[in-house]
Amino acid sequence: MQKLLIFAILFITYITYSSWVYTRGTDRASIMTSNQEWGKQIYQEYNCQSCHQLFGLGGYLGPELTTVISDKNRGELYARILLENGAIRMPNFHLSPKQVNALIDYLKYVDANAFTYKTDGK
Amino acid sequence: MKISKSIPGTWFFLIAISSLFIGLLFGALGGIQYVFPGFLKEALSFQKIRPLHVYLVINWIFCAAAGAVYYYIPYVSGRKLYSTHLAKLHILIQLIILVWVVTGFFMGRFGGREYLEFPPYIVLLIILAWILFMINFFVTVKPSFKEVPVYIWSWSTGLLFFLITICEAQLWLLPHFNNNIIRDITVQWKAMGSMVGSWNMLVYGSAMFVMEKITGDKSINRSKKAFFFYFLGLTNLLFNWGHHTYIVPSSELVRTISYTISMTELLILANIIYSFRKTYFKTNPHKHFLSFRIVTYAEAWILLNLILSISISVPAINFYTHGTHITVAHAMGTTIGINTLLLLSSLVLIAEEMIGDGKLFTPYFNRSFIFLNISLLVFWLSLVGMGICKIIAVHEKNSFTEMMAKLYPYFQVFSISGIFVFLGLLLVLMPVFKTYLKLGFAKQSSDPS
Ligand code: HEM
Numbered sequence: 151m152q153k154l155l156i157f158a159i160l161f162i163t164y165i166t167y168s169s170w171v172y173t174r175g176t177d178r179a180s181i182m183t184s185n186q187e188w189g190k191q192i193y194q195e196y197n198c199q200s201c202h203q204l205f206g207l208g209g210y211l212g213p214e215l216t217t218v219i220s221d222k223n224r225g226e227l228y229a230r231i232l233l234e235n236g237a238i239r240m241p242n243f244h245l246s247p248k249q250v251n252a253l254i255d256y257l258k259y260v261d262a263n264a265f266t267y268k269t270d271g272k
Numbered sequence: 273m274k275i276s277k278s279i280p281g282t283w284f285f286l287i288a289i290s291s292l293f294i295g296l297l298f299g300a301l302g303g304i305q306y307v308f309p310g311f312l313k314e315a316l317s318f319q320k321i322r323p324l325h326v327y328l329v330i331n332w333i334f335c336a337a338a339g340a341v342y343y344y345i346p347y348v349s350g351r352k353l354y355s356t357h358l359a360k361l362h363i364l365i366q367l368i369i370l371v372w373v374v375t376g377f378f379m380g381r382f383g384g385r386e387y388l389e390f391p392p393y394i395v396l397l398i399i400l401a402w403i404l405f406m407i408n409f410f411v412t413v414k415p416s417f418k419e420v421p422v423y424i425w426s427w428s429t430g431l432l433f434f435l436i437t438i439c440e441a442q443l444w445l446l447p448h449f450n451n452n453i454i455r456d457i458t459v460q461w462k463a464m465g466s467m468v469g470s471w472n473m474l475v476y477g478s479a480m481f482v483m484e485k486i487t488g489d490k491s492i493n494r495s496k497k498a499f500f501f502y503f504l505g506l507t508n509l510l511f512n513w514g515h516h517t518y519i520v521p522s523s524e525l526v527r528t529i530s531y532t533i534s535m536t537e538l539l540i541l542a543n544i545i546y547s548f549r550k551t552y553f554k555t556n557p558h559k560h561f562l563s564f565r566i567v568t569y570a571e572a573w574i575l576l577n578l579i580l581s582i583s584i585s586v587p588a589i590n591f592y593t594h595g596t597h598i599t600v601a602h603a604m605g606t607t608i609g610i611n612t613l614l615l616l617s618s619l620v621l622i623a624e625e626m627i628g629d630g631k632l633f634t635p636y637f638n639r640s641f642i643f644l645n646i647s648l649l650v651f652w653l654s655l656v657g658m659g660i661c662k663i664i665a666v667h668e669k670n671s672f673t674e675m676m677a678k679l680y681p682y683f684q685v686f687s688i689s690g691i692f693v694f695l696g697l698l699l700v701l702m703p704v705f706k707t708y709l710k711l712g713f714a715k716q717s718s719d720p721s
Binding site for chain 2: 212
């Protein structure tokens, strides 16, 4: 009986915590535009996450992309060139100009919401 | 009493081992791509190889865990499996998913998220297969939770939480989650973190059963201590996922909770050191010595990986290690060193029930097993080395290309030791695979008993 009670308490706490995480715990980001959303979809469809990290998550063969746009040494133009041509390790995906724009738009959105990467993370 | 033959169990073991072998092949190819950037770059680039590898090796864990559960539940419940038809359907759907996902990856059909890169509709089949498995488990075991040993709790929890987390991992399909990057990533990792906990519950449940079978001591899985650690594990499954997302700007509370809970793992660590010594020096198992040995090695891996996990759960350390190969060391260290070895102990135990105790414990097996463990240690250290090197490179503000050049020697060690890990697993699992192929489907009367 005691075991079932402990289980029930943990489970209810989990449900409560989950609902909070789904709402207030994660309400800091701005909302994506539909073009950014499309960029995100392309990011998933080409599985960019297998080589790149956003917020440190993803595969590790390629560089972290969270702040690629605002990074002084990289920036939008550099990202565009990579997307249009590929590089030593990165394949050329033969993306259309619209797809490249959407991806860049998405990366801009991610960058703008990367609060923890800027100043002291506050 | 012997564990009797389970045809669904055998099927799952055979699918699991085949899946592992193919998955390892892709892992090895991925390792080679680290060393030679142009290798298969167009035909089978890393964005196909990585999901092929990760999906197939995780499929090994799930299928081997399912196989063990199919074998064990008639034994522990004293009842026949509720429905072989449902089990057959489970196998069939599992095979369809496997073929579908693998061909899809080859053709570059993605659309999902990391670790579940296939298009989301395939998840419906995964859920269906899982429900069939759950029905067979619960109706066969009919667990009365007040009395049952801890491994039944563990299996039940694993079954329930895989279902919950695989559904949770699809929440991104709703705009409320998809349109908000912070929510999206946080929930993705909440689901994946707990999903790892769910398969750990399945694997640890079987390992606890193996320990009981080896020592013949039924009290260990009914003791207060066993349940204390079960609930501690459950608490970690539910609340400890936040260490994946320290850097994601969700609420501070997520980080605090995760950090606090992670530190309870120190208790698990303390217990392992204590019981490791005790089992190693005091127990003298006469039965299933090989399984005992494998579990002992797994315990050493648990120790090593816990030290690493606890370290990277400290936010000040995580700040540096996050996004480096130290995370991969954590992922592969635990899935190979702990999950794979614990599952191997079950596969060996059941196989030896068929061919006779001690029959697999040959000098050949012994040598292969030690070779595997040494290779794995080098492999694991090379990943930790890569991580440390990357931290230094980031600190020195090196460009990505400069950093990759510095990491090159580690890539070579990683790639070569990875091929050795592959060979080690092949050597160790081949006799086990053959045993199941030969005897796993045979009539019960052909038992040596
Ligand atoms: C039982 C054996 C294995 C298991 C269970 C396993 C599991 C995994 C997992 C879970 C990941 C994802 C890591 C993460 O996201 O942090 C991974 C990645 C990877 N594994 Fe394995 N692995 C195994 C063996 C191998 C072997 C033998 C190699 C050979 C070199 C290998 C090469 C790789 C590579 C290259 C990656 C991708 C790392 C990256 O993202 O850059 N794995 N593996």
